[in-house]
Amino acid sequence: xxxxxxxxxxxxxxxxxxxxxxxxxxxxxxxxxxxxxxxxxxxxxxxxxxxxxxxxxxxxxxxxxxxxxxxxxxxxxxxxxxxxxxxxxxxxxxxxxxxxxxxxxxxxxxx
Amino acid sequence: xxxxxxxxxxxxxxxxxxxxxxxxxxxxxxxxxxxxxxxxxxxxxxxxxxxxxxxxxxxxxxxxxxxxxxxxxxxxxxxxxxxxxxxxxxxxxxxxxxxxxxxxxxxxxxxxxxx
Numbered sequence: 001x002x003x004x005x006x007x008x009x010x011x012x013x014x015x016x017x018x019x020x021x022x023x024x025x026x027x028x029x030x031x032x033x034x035x036x037x038x039x040x041x042x043x044x045x046x047x048x049x050x051x052x053x054x055x056x057x058x059x060x061x062x063x064x065x066x067x068x069x070x071x072x073x074x075x076x077x078x079x080x081x082x083x084x085x086x087x088x089x090x091x092x093x094x095x096x097x098x099x100x101x102x103x104x105x106x107x108x109x110x111x
Numbered sequence: 112x113x114x115x116x117x118x119x120x121x122x123x124x125x126x127x128x129x130x131x132x133x134x135x136x137x138x139x140x141x142x143x144x145x146x147x148x149x150x151x152x153x154x155x156x157x158x159x160x161x162x163x164x165x166x167x168x169x170x171x172x173x174x175x176x177x178x179x180x181x182x183x184x185x186x187x188x189x190x191x192x193x194x195x196x197x198x199x200x201x202x203x204x205x206x207x208x209x210x211x212x213x214x215x216x217x218x219x220x221x222x223x224x225x226x
Contacts, residue, residue, distance in 0.1 A: 034214065043117070043204050043217035044155070087154070091214075098145065099215055100208065101155040 003027065004088045008104040012082075018075040020105050022088030025069040031092050033064060034099065035073045037084040044087065046103075047073065078109045113139050113209040117218025124195055124225055131140035132190045132221045140185035141207035146178075149202040149220075161188045195225040 004024040012018040036044040047059040088103040147155040161167040161182035179191040205218040
């Protein structure tokens with residue numbers, strides 16, 4: 001079973017920041033938080049991941065609460081091409097750690 | 112870097128025939144690959160984990176005799192859907208653990224339609 005809870009859908013205006021929340025209250029100390037997105041009929045695309053510190057890359061920022069029970073993915077300037085299903089996943093750092101997908105959040109970026 | 116190539120992207124087959132899907136890691140060695148299935152408007156469901164040189168580990172409820180997985184080399188894993196039926200029509204996606212900082216990369220998926 002997925003270990004995360006995400007809102008089913010969200011809307012965001014083009015050019016504005018999109019903030020996607022994720023609850024993972026049962027996360028273990030060695031589990032990372034991964035974010036992937038899937039555009040229709042394509043394989044998932046990696047966005048960002050983190051353990052306990054906030055992370056930023058060219059695509060997004062990841063804010064993880066101090067207790068690690070929740071996180072927020074931030075797309076700073078959403079574009080229409082960011083419309084996709086966003087998945088928050090927690091997984092162990094072992095070499096055979098599986099990624100178990102929940103239902104994700106469908107983000108609709110509107111003009 | 113860390114590209115996973117999946118073929119074919121689309122396949123239509125007749126009921127009762129078998130279909131093989133290939134997943135190749137192009138610029139890295141993948142000791143572990145994962146196979147997922149996705150039905151319309153649903154999330155990805157993990158089917159099995161394949162490890163190079165050993166038998167695959169299937170998730171509960173996945174028929175190992177129907178979905179044959181072979182991971183004979185560090186760059187190739189295959190999924191064969193045997194005696195396919197219309198209910199096997201789905202989007203199949205492979206993934207590999209890369210060892211890179213981002214951990215996992217996915218293939219582009221295979222749309223299987225059984226008629």
